[in-house]
Amino acid sequence: MKYVIVICSMFLVIMLALGATAQTAKNPHYSRTDIERLNVTNSEWKKILQPGVYHIAREEGTERAFTGEYHDNHKKGTYYCYVCGNALFSSDTKFDSGTGWPSFYQSLKASSVKLKTDQSAGMSRTEVECARCGSHLGHVFNDGPKPTGQRFCMNSAVLDFEEKK
Numbered sequence: 001m002k003y004v005i006v007i008c009s010m011f012l013v014i015m016l017a018l019g020a021t022a023q024t025a026k027n028p029h030y031s032r033t034d035i036e037r038l039n040v041t042n043s044e045w046k047k048i049l050q051p052g053v054y055h056i057a058r059e060e061g062t063e064r065a066f067t068g069e070y071h072d073n074h075k076k077g078t079y080y081c082y083v084c085g086n087a088l089f090s091s092d093t094k095f096d097s098g099t100g101w102p103s104f105y106q107s108l109k110a111s112s113v114k115l116k117t118d119q120s121a122g123m124s125r126t127e128v129e130c131a132r133c134g135s136h137l138g139h140v141f142n143d144g145p146k147p148t149g150q151r152f153c154m155n156s157a158v159l160d161f162e163e164k165k
């Protein structure tokens with residue numbers, strides 16, 4: 001009987017460990033150390049990403065305000081690209097914008113993101129893409145706080161937060 005319990009609990013531990021790495025196991029492009037630019041087609045991303053993430057990252061969608069995981073996250077840590085693992089933002093530059101989307105006044109490095117002019121929806125905005133995988137992350141506006149005056153308005157669904165221990 002004792003052995004059965006031991007074997008069962010070992011099995012449970014293995015299943016939990018597999019569950020924790022499911023994101024990286026299913027996504028072969030995710031890496032927090034590799035900085036090489038990715039060239040992955042949308043049809044391949046579609047097989048890897050959950051539909052909600054795919055819609056924002058690859059079809060320039062926007063999650064509904066106040067529905068994401070991180071707009072009210074005040075923990076210290078780093079925000080990575082959910083799609084590829086590229087380090088994007090530090091909690092040190094996060095601020096409460098009141099918009100319902102996680103907002104930052106600066107990217108981790110200027111080279112972490114790529115800015116593009118976006119003329120869709122009858123507006124002229126600046127789109128923010130992940131510099132490594134080219135996924136859409138959100139937009140940047142010029143009404144942010146000091147010292148940069150910028151407001152990176154991001155979608156939680158394309159961010160992957162790791163708390164600083």
Ligand SMILES: [Zn+2]
Pocket residue numbers: 081082083084085086130131132133134135
């Ligand atoms: Zn990325």
